[in-house]
Amino acid sequence: AQSVSQHNHHVILSEAASLELGCNYSYGGTVNLFWYVQYPGQHLQLLLKYFSGDPLVKGIKGFEAEFIKSKFSFNLRKPSVQWSDTAEYFCAVNGNGGYNKLIFGAGTRLAVHP
Amino acid sequence: NAGVMQNPRHLVRRRGQEARLRCSPMKGHSHVYWYRQLPEEGLKFMVYLQKENIIDESGMPKERFSAEFPKEGPSILRIQQVVRGDSAAYFCASSPPAGGGNEQYFGPGTRLTVT
Numbered sequence: 001a002q003s004v005s006q007h008n009h010h011v012i013l014s015e016a017a018s019l020e021l022g023c024n025y026s027y028g029g030t031v032n033l034f035w036y037v038q039y040p041g042q043h044l045q046l047l048l049k050y051f052s053g054d055p056l057v058k059g060i061k062g063f064e065a066e067f068i069k070s071k072f073s074f075n076l077r078k079p080s081v082q083w084s085d086t087a088e089y090f091c092a093v094n095g096n097g098g099y100n101k102l103i104f105g106a107g108t109r110l111a112v113h114p
Numbered sequence: 115n116a117g118v119m120q121n122p123r124h125l126v127r128r129r130g131q132e133a134r135l136r137c138s139p140m141k142g143h144s145h146v147y148w149y150r151q152l153p154e155e156g157l158k159f160m161v162y163l164q165k166e167n168i169i170d171e172s173g174m175p176k177e178r179f180s181a182e183f184p185k186e187g188p189s190i191l192r193i194q195q196v197v198r199g200d201s202a203a204y205f206c207a208s209s210p211p212a213g214g215g216n217e218q219y220f221g222p223g224t225r226l227t228v229t
Contacts, residue, residue, distance in 0.1 A: 004156075036220075042222070043205070043220050044157075044205065044220040045220075046217060046219075049217060090156055092157075101147065101159035101170060101172075101173070102149075102157070102159065102207075102218060104149075104156035104157040104158070106154075106156040107155075107156050
């Protein structure tokens with residue numbers, strides 16, 4: 001079955017701490033991988049995406065993610081978080097090619113304290 | 115270039131009423147997706163449409179829910195005879211035609227509350 005698992009539902013960090021949010025997926029075939037962010041009261045915005053090529057992907061606002069095919073993982077990282085990173089983060093996957101539905105993880109709520 | 119637009123942003127309905135949610139895709143986008151987010155859960159795919167065609171409705175409940183994307187005007191998600199369990203945030207996303215990649219752009223969502 002196609003699924004995405006995000007290990008941490010709630011994460012609390014202090015400013016300047018490093019962040020790593022886990023994401024594992026189960027999906028047959030070649031995949032595209034995404035991280036979306038939802039700031040309080042706002043809609044989902046794309047942080048970064050992986051389609052092919054370099055497995056280390058850099059996104060907006062200093063975020064990056066690494067695709068490890070052997071582990072079916074696409075973890076999100078940021079070396080130093082800011083209070084403004086407080087949001088909910090969603091990992092998602094779809095099939096490579098065509099216009100396939102996105103399969104989302106349950107999300108991780110990040111709270112960054114000043 | 116305006117983003118994906120959804121209205122209303124908030125909708126309150128009593129049990130048994132109908133809810134109509136609208137989505138206008140980004141300019142130039144011809145593919146629309148609807149997702150539902152229940153409290154404390156991630157987004158779940160409902161339906162994928164192109165102009166005048168339903169391509170994939172595998173995530174739609176079998177009864178009371180329908181969707182359309184007419185040649186002119188917005189995409190509509192319609193929920194008949196709403197029940198409390200329909201309370202959720204409903205998100206629409208759009209993507210460009212062939213060659214634009216698989217990225218989907220999301221609207222702000224409609225939060226449906228059934229009382």
